[in-house]
Amino acid sequence: METTDIGLWGVPLAMLGGAIRVSTPFIFVSLGEAITERSGRINLGLEGTLVFGAMSAYAVAVVTGSPWLGLLAAAFAGLCFGLFHGWICKFPKVNDIAIGIALMLFGSGLAFFFGKPFIQPSAPDLPAIPFGAWSSIPQVQAALNVNVLFLIGAALAVFLWWAFRNTRVGLIVRVVGDSADAARAMGLNPNTVRLLATGAGGALAGIGGAYLSLYYPGSWTERISSGQGLMAVALVIFARWNPLGCFAAALLFGGAGALGPALQSVGVTQGYYLFYAAPYILTLVIMIATSSPSRTLAGAPGELSITK
Amino acid sequence: MTERFMLSRRDLLRTSAAGAALGLASAAFPIRRAFAASATVGFIYVGPKDDYGYNQAHAEGAATLKSIEGISVVEEENVPETVDVQKTMESMINLDGASLIFPTSFGYFDPHMLAMCAKFPDVQFRHCGGMWNKDKHPMNAGSYFGYIGMGQYLNGVVAGHTSKSKKLGFVAAKPIPQVLLNINSFLLGARSVDPTITCQVIFTGEWSLAVKEAEATNALVDQGADVITCHVDSPKVVVETAAGRGAFVCGYHANQSPLAPEKYLTGVEWNWAKVYKMFVDDLIAGTPLPNFTRGGLADGFVKMSPLGPAVSEAARKQFDGTLAEMMKGGFSVIKGPLKSNKGVVVATEGQAFVETAIELESINYLVEGVVGSTA
Numbered sequence: 001m002e003t004t005d006i007g008l009w010g011v012p013l014a015m016l017g018g019a020i021r022v023s024t025p026f027i028f029v030s031l032g033e034a035i036t037e038r039s040g041r042i043n044l045g046l047e048g049t050l051v052f053g054a055m056s057a058y059a060v061a062v063v064t065g066s067p068w069l070g071l072l073a074a075a076f077a078g079l080c081f082g083l084f085h086g087w088i089c090k091f092p093k094v095n096d097i098a099i100g101i102a103l104m105l106f107g108s109g110l111a112f113f114f115g116k117p118f119i120q121p122s123a124p125d126l127p128a129i130p131f132g133a134w135s136s137i138p139q140v141q142a143a144l145n146v147n148v149l150f151l152i153g154a155a156l157a158v159f160l161w162w163a164f165r166n167t168r169v170g171l172i173v174r175v176v177g178d179s180a181d182a183a184r185a186m187g188l189n190p191n192t193v194r195l196l197a198t199g200a201g202g203a204l205a206g207i208g209g210a211y212l213s214l215y216y217p218g219s220w221t222e223r224i225s226s227g228q229g230l231m232a233v234a235l236v237i238f239a240r241w242n243p244l245g246c247f248a249a250a251l252l253f254g255g256a257g258a259l260g261p262a263l264q265s266v267g268v269t270q271g272y273y274l275f276y277a278a279p280y281i282l283t284l285v286i287m288i289a290t291s292s293p294s295r296t297l298a299g300a301p302g303e304l305s306i307t308k
Numbered sequence: 309m310t311e312r313f314m315l316s317r318r319d320l321l322r323t324s325a326a327g328a329a330l331g332l333a334s335a336a337f338p339i340r341r342a343f344a345a346s347a348t349v350g351f352i353y354v355g356p357k358d359d360y361g362y363n364q365a366h367a368e369g370a371a372t373l374k375s376i377e378g379i380s381v382v383e384e385e386n387v388p389e390t391v392d393v394q395k396t397m398e399s400m401i402n403l404d405g406a407s408l409i410f411p412t413s414f415g416y417f418d419p420h421m422l423a424m425c426a427k428f429p430d431v432q433f434r435h436c437g438g439m440w441n442k443d444k445h446p447m448n449a450g451s452y453f454g455y456i457g458m459g460q461y462l463n464g465v466v467a468g469h470t471s472k473s474k475k476l477g478f479v480a481a482k483p484i485p486q487v488l489l490n491i492n493s494f495l496l497g498a499r500s501v502d503p504t505i506t507c508q509v510i511f512t513g514e515w516s517l518a519v520k521e522a523e524a525t526n527a528l529v530d531q532g533a534d535v536i537t538c539h540v541d542s543p544k545v546v547v548e549t550a551a552g553r554g555a556f557v558c559g560y561h562a563n564q565s566p567l568a569p570e571k572y573l574t575g576v577e578w579n580w581a582k583v584y585k586m587f588v589d590d591l592i593a594g595t596p597l598p599n600f601t602r603g604g605l606a607d608g609f610v611k612m613s614p615l616g617p618a619v620s621e622a623a624r625k626q627f628d629g630t631l632a633e634m635m636k637g638g639f640s641v642i643k644g645p646l647k648s649n650k651g652v653v654v655a656t657e658g659q660a661f662v663e664t665a666i667e668l669e670s671i672n673y674l675v676e677g678v679v680g681s682t683a
Binding site for chain 1: 355356358359360386508509510511512513514516517518519520521522523524526527528529530531541542544545548549552553554567679680681683
């Protein structure tokens, strides 16, 4: 193996590489949750959907030999979970947050149950595009090995940002999220819109799970997620329900997560627990700096149970 | 409340053990004899029992007991190191009738297993790790562990021969003594080949964090480490990531060579089957179980994975030689003169700690040549 000593350059490079590698599940889950929350519902169950997506993608990829079929299976499984959540929440007096927590546990449990036989076998990975081929430095090549799902996620963020402002569907989702009464006056059925929005959000979360098991870290274990689905839901609030903000926040979390290992690898070894806390400290600082006692969160959908 | 429960339990024992007069302290033996023909052994794992790592090693050991006549095995996986494990133990004892329990994870011991030891004095508990102390802890508890650091020394010997960059990488979970000893042993093994070799360690802070382990492996390879090993619960992610980046790997806990057949040099594996069989043989024979059980390569508690295809002839020779030396017993990995990586003398000239030295179970330093910090 060729090695080149890159010294301290390893830290920014690791953060760039980490931002690209680690952020993809955050991007998909937070974009999915942004769609759901923009329609006025919160689906906290995406952590369970992510884990179930990871399992179903891996299982299907093992059985069929095709990672793309695995990806489809994960999206379909996520869709089913999302529709289930949307369907239950249409009944009166059902709390969407409580159902979300139930589905989070249900999704993980079901994934563990069906996933047992797939822990040992190896599945084919999703392909990556070597954007670093111009460089002769292997570390740069590795950092710029970008998975197609990351690119799809980036494109999706821009598309959703545009679609929420400029398309009929986007405006329908927003009006349902901001005022159910106004939506009914327009002849829309808020429950149907929310059902579909939650289904779409679930499908995206399933794809995020497929990335975990089929690319990075690239295997199915019951400990694959370590709470990424939950963090991504929080990112949506952090990003003020803006898809471009979700993308940026996901990159930030990915890069900050790579900081701890990268600093240790160049010899900054004291206090690594503090570096690991960096993304959370950053979140707190931004939340405090942008909060205001005199107004509600900018961009918050009016129908959300947490902001109503 | 505890007392009341004990009383009713005592009544229960009295009737079920056919009128034998039982004091609580001696209750264990008649009961055990009464059930010797069919005893139930409980195993508790902190993670999934097929994780290519720590829990799989224990579960494979437990599986070998199932063929022993009269022994039934009950298992529960993914049990957190919280009050949950107490509930698991209670249900194994009350519902399954387990008379011997192996809570296999480090954090199960205090306060969870100790609480159960007090509550069920007639059940035997053996904890995997180095926590049991005869002055402080009850006699129906005990600990067992293997001198796996020796195996990391052998990993280091092969790594030292294989590395071209003279930089090794170690992905570690938490800076507890067993982990530190493994890191030190890995480096010292490599330094027995070439004293200029260094080893970079990255602590992830948790036993199982797939994404962080992958990031740590990438960061190590980015910094030029070309042989990677680890001490985390499931080495699967580290092995696959390192091999994917073109680095060689040494395994840990179980044999991971199927994950990276070309890049897997060797690895150190637990052989719990041997240990569990020992305990169960005692249980069947009705002899008291040992409280303090330790063993190494020579005792069959740990074993090495077969050497991979990338291992050179010179490496194989030194590996075999060192292994033979260790099998004789009395081999010391930590021996003077030796300094920690903070410059503190940890072993003076002529001082040597053999694998059985109890001091090694509380070491708190990384030796010179390891780049990393324990806090």
